[in-house]
Amino acid sequence: MVKNLPVVPTAKAGSLVDTPTGITWRIQYPEILENCNMCLDCTLFCPDGAIVQQEGKLVLNLSLCKGCGICANECKENAIQMIPEYSGVQGVFR
């Protein structure tokens, strides 16, 4: 017996990467300083996959970052600092 199963919408794999949730929540963003010793701990501690290693260096994708500050808190070398997102009265959103 062949059943006519309903066609349900199926999400394309990884499609949230193009329209990430929550970047408008961000009130501070990380910046990687020069004393980074490439221990790569932050790439495993970031909940959003915003810091990844590409071709031997760390790449920060600010369109994914929610600004939680875990990377700056966990960095043993203090090589990541959090910078407030807004400046001035109106605020500038990057």
Next chain:
Amino acid sequence: MALSIADLPKEELFGQGHAGCGGCGAAVAGRQAMKALGSRTIITIPASCMATMGGSNLKTTWQIPFYHTLFEIAPAVSSGIRAALDAQGIEDVNVVSWAGDAGTADIGFQALTGAAERNEHMMHVCYDNEMYMNTGGQTGSQTPMFAKTSNMSKGKMIKKKNMLAIMEAHEIDYVASASIAYPLDLIAKFKKAAEKPGFSYIHILAPCHRGWQIPAEKTIEFARLAVESGLFELYEVDEGKRTRTVEPIFIPVQDYLLPQGRFKNLTQEAIQGIQAGVNRHYGRGE
């Protein structure tokens, strides 16, 4: 064989653009686990934060097949997926059911214990944030004693159920506890579990900064303090052989408990009781 972070796969199978809070412990657990499991994985998730974080029906953050099951049946669905894969002769796929503490220890327990009894070739992962955080932080059986929750304003008065010991009693292939603060330990345990021919169970402590009332950036730090204070033991039971994988340095438990907003009503007697419990019970089973 020692793992190093540089050797891990670069692909991001979960986590980029997810819909969870900033600083989510469960998302960290998911990302670390997917580094070990790889792209040949099918995951089933019951109602939990992890399911909503995965995305709605039109967008998803998973790069692998992800099935959002009903609340009680994630291990049962995974059993069915494994049966279908076996019928088609596909052998190189990891089947994982991934539930929160409610989907594992409370509502989802009957399907879990059934799958463990049948010794299905699959893996169940519990990411334990010690509360029902997806519905607003109610008390569950994995909530520790004295923790304040949204429906117990004076704190829970009963102990946390020892889920790892329960799963150990099923005599399954592999039982392990893991913590998001020790990623290489967690990844090594997932790799070991994926190679087992039968059922394996991994219990991850993944703090929720909303429920624990801690700053978002301290999520990992508190996961580490829980291990270092001896309140969450990292060990594995590999086919009956019990090994502790991380030796804690035993900081006083109050350094872990008191900074959390959910424990702010703790009395000194309660802290001494918890410390005495850690000193007495640590290493039980050796």
